[in-house]
Amino acid sequence: xxxxxxxxxxxxxxxxxxxxxxxxxxxxxxxxxxxxxxxxxxxxxxxxxxxxxxxxxxxxxxxxxxxxxxxxxxxxxxxxxxxxxxxxxxxxxxxxxxxxxxxxxxxxxxxxxxxxxxxxxxxxxxxxxxxxxxxxxxxxxxxxxxxxxxxxxxxxxxxxxxxxxxxxxxxxxxxxxxxxxxxxxxxxxxxxxxxxxxxxxxxxxxxxxxxxxxxxxxxxxxxxxx
Amino acid sequence: xxxxxxxxxxxxxxxxxxxxxxxxxxxxxxxxxxxxxxxxxxxxxxxxxxxxxxxxxxxxxxxxxxxxxxxxxxxxxxxxxxxxxxx
Numbered sequence: 001x002x003x004x005x006x007x008x009x010x011x012x013x014x015x016x017x018x019x020x021x022x023x024x025x026x027x028x029x030x031x032x033x034x035x036x037x038x039x040x041x042x043x044x045x046x047x048x049x050x051x052x053x054x055x056x057x058x059x060x061x062x063x064x065x066x067x068x069x070x071x072x073x074x075x076x077x078x079x080x081x082x083x084x085x086x087x088x089x090x091x092x093x094x095x096x097x098x099x100x101x102x103x104x105x106x107x108x109x110x111x112x113x114x115x116x117x118x119x120x121x122x123x124x125x126x127x128x129x130x131x132x133x134x135x136x137x138x139x140x141x142x143x144x145x146x147x148x149x150x151x152x153x154x155x156x157x158x159x160x161x162x163x164x165x166x167x168x169x170x171x172x173x174x175x176x177x178x179x180x181x182x183x184x185x186x187x188x189x190x191x192x193x194x195x196x197x198x199x200x201x202x203x204x205x206x207x208x209x210x211x212x213x214x215x216x217x218x219x220x221x222x223x224x225x226x
Numbered sequence: 227x228x229x230x231x232x233x234x235x236x237x238x239x240x241x242x243x244x245x246x247x248x249x250x251x252x253x254x255x256x257x258x259x260x261x262x263x264x265x266x267x268x269x270x271x272x273x274x275x276x277x278x279x280x281x282x283x284x285x286x287x288x289x290x291x292x293x294x295x296x297x298x299x300x301x302x303x304x305x306x307x308x309x310x311x312x313x
Contacts (some may be wrong), residue, residue, distance in 0.1 A: 059294055066291070095294065102296045104236075105243040149240055175241060213255060 006043035012050035026215035047087025061091035090192030101150030107175025114143035126221035137210035235265035
């Protein structure tokens with residue numbers, strides 16, 4: 001059976017449509033999930049998309065983190081379901097404490113929008129299993145609050161236990177500590193990153209197809225598990 | 227009725243780009259030597275008497291939603307007296 005990948009739409013989500021399309025292009029069955037519902041409709045994995053949920057009021061992701069659907073996302077994430085947070089979704093995962101650390105305003109004090117070179121530092125997640133270790137990729141980065149911060153002990157632990165999944169290459173675009181662009185939880189099923197793989201699935205609109213591997217990875221992982 | 231003010235500040239070790247921007251603007255406007263860190267201030271109007279238990283509730287609200295303890299600290303300030311005088 002084709003794996004069902006849910007994409008949550010919050011008020012203010014922008015990239016939910018692109019994420020659903022990316023899932024479809026890569027062979028998955030995309031399922032639109034609503035922030036106000038407490039059902040995940042039996043999906044096999046969840047994507048929290050980019051955007052400005054709740055207008056980024058209070059802090060990015062701080063209000064969305066308490067949306068009804070998030071109680072289910074958190075419960076399933078803790079049980080091992082693959083969850084990917086992209087940009088605003090990454091911020092929501094940090095606010096929900098499914099991932100450590102937080103995202104703050106870019107040190108350059110401007111919105112950054114560019115094709116970003118990245119290195120894949122962990123392939124032991126359902127979202128990155130189709131990459132080569134250390135592979136260099138190009139994925140769109142576009143955000144105003146993408147600076148990853150955590151205390152030194154947490155940063156040491158993330159690096160020591162291989163929980164850094166992506167690092168920025170060719171210059172740090174936003175002041176993220178230790179060039180961290182994306183991380184995973186200890187178990188590996190929850191991954192968050194600031195760049196947008198869902199925008200790099202079609203050569204018409206991006207310089208690479210590197211985003212496809214995220215979605216192919218999770219589909220492969222779910223097939224293997226099934 | 228009491229008022230509790232929750233003041234939220236970025237932790238000292240956390241970069242504060244907004245504060246830096248304001249610091250820069252002050253310098254350009256002829257207010258040199260003023261280093262700014264920018265936080266947030268929430269005024270909570272509390273129904274009923276402000277018991278110790280109620281204040282604990284406000285503290286939990288602050289650490290659950292108003293502040294992110296990973297990057298921010300917060301302080302509670304009770305303003306009930308001030309409000310009574312103002313009336």
